[in-house]
Amino acid sequence: MRLQLWRRYRFSASHRLHSAQLGEDENRRVYGKCNNPYGHGHNYVVEVAVSGPVDPATGMIANLADLDAFVEREVIEPFDHKYLNEEIAEFQENVPTTEIVCIEIFNRLRPFPLARLERVRVEETERNSFEYAGEPQGANHE
Amino acid sequence: MVYLTRKIEFSASHLYHNPAFSAEENRRVFGKCNNPHGHGHNYVLEVTVAGEPDPATGMVLDLKELKDILQREVTDRMDHRFLNYEVPELAGQIPTCENIATVIWRLLEPKITRGHLSRVRLYETPDLFVDCYGDDGGAPAGKGAAR
Numbered sequence: 001m002r003l004q005l006w007r008r009y010r011f012s013a014s015h016r017l018h019s020a021q022l023g024e025d026e027n028r029r030v031y032g033k034c035n036n037p038y039g040h041g042h043n044y045v046v047e048v049a050v051s052g053p054v055d056p057a058t059g060m061i062a063n064l065a066d067l068d069a070f071v072e073r074e075v076i077e078p079f080d081h082k083y084l085n086e087e088i089a090e091f092q093e094n095v096p097t098t099e100i101v102c103i104e105i106f107n108r109l110r111p112f113p114l115a116r117l118e119r120v121r122v123e124e125t126e127r128n129s130f131e132y133a134g135e136p137q138g139a140n141h142e
Numbered sequence: 143m144v145y146l147t148r149k150i151e152f153s154a155s156h157l158y159h160n161p162a163f164s165a166e167e168n169r170r171v172f173g174k175c176n177n178p179h180g181h182g183h184n185y186v187l188e189v190t191v192a193g194e195p196d197p198a199t200g201m202v203l204d205l206k207e208l209k210d211i212l213q214r215e216v217t218d219r220m221d222h223r224f225l226n227y228e229v230p231e232l233a234g235q236i237p238t239c240e241n242i243a244t245v246i247w248r249l250l251e252p253k254i255t256r257g258h259l260s261r262v263r264l265y266e267t268p269d270l271f272v273d274c275y276g277d278d279g280g281a282p283a284g285k286g287a288a289r
Contacts, residue, residue, distance in 0.1 A: 012225065
């Protein structure tokens with residue numbers, strides 16, 4: 001039997017989908033409304049799954065206070081109420097689609113020292129969500 | 143393989159306290175959850191059973207059968223109970239979401255005789271939940287790695 005502990009977080013941010021590798025017309029065609037030069041925003045939901053042995057003294061895989069503080073520092077504080085394209089260095093070169101945002105969040109959380117990061121799931125809206133479990137398992141999109 | 147999921151809710155109280163810790167350590171490790179009077183949650187339990195539909199009935203297992211198992215094994219034991227004191231399976235353990243989900247898995251696993259128990263997901267709140275999987279690594283479609 002294996003256990004995964006999931007925790008749900010939220011942040012709100014704006015982004016613009018525009019690729020430097022594509023021309024203006026191509027950008028408009030590929031990204032549609034998301035190519036609006038002023039950007040637009042979402043209320044993102046981030047679900048984080050970790051695994052590891054349950055400490056018999058605490059009954060916990062990881063103390064939520066520790067996990068929350070780590071996620072807050074690595075993801076929520078830098079992303080919340082920001083323009084992702086301009087304010088997060090990694091998105092200045094990579095278009096911040098939610099696929100790319102999901103991978104970036106996974107990479108930022110992977111060093112969590114108190115449990116093993118299993119999976120990150122990001123909802124851009126209630127209708128669209130993306131999951132990434134790192135390599136070599138590969139990304140799992142819903 | 144088809145994955146069938148049934149959802150139930152139960153409401154229960156608990157507190158986190160390790161008698162091997164000092165009072166100060168209990169407060170530091172468990173925070174608000176260490177309140178000696180306890181506190182409660184509306185737990186949501188999703189139970190997923192995997193199997194092949196029976197050609198005669200089209201069912202992996204009869205939902206009524208699963209409903210009765212969940213009523214007997216989970217609701218009757220845990221609903222409107224103080225988990226620390228009234229659920230013997232949790233005696234001596236901190237009733238965290240991890241430990242409650244594990245107890246539920248162990249209660250249900252031998253009772254599911256058509257198909258097999260694939261996942262137990264227990265929500266303590268919408269923002270905190272635990273998944274329990276069998277050692278075969280089974281995961282419901284769309285929520286995990288493909289088999």
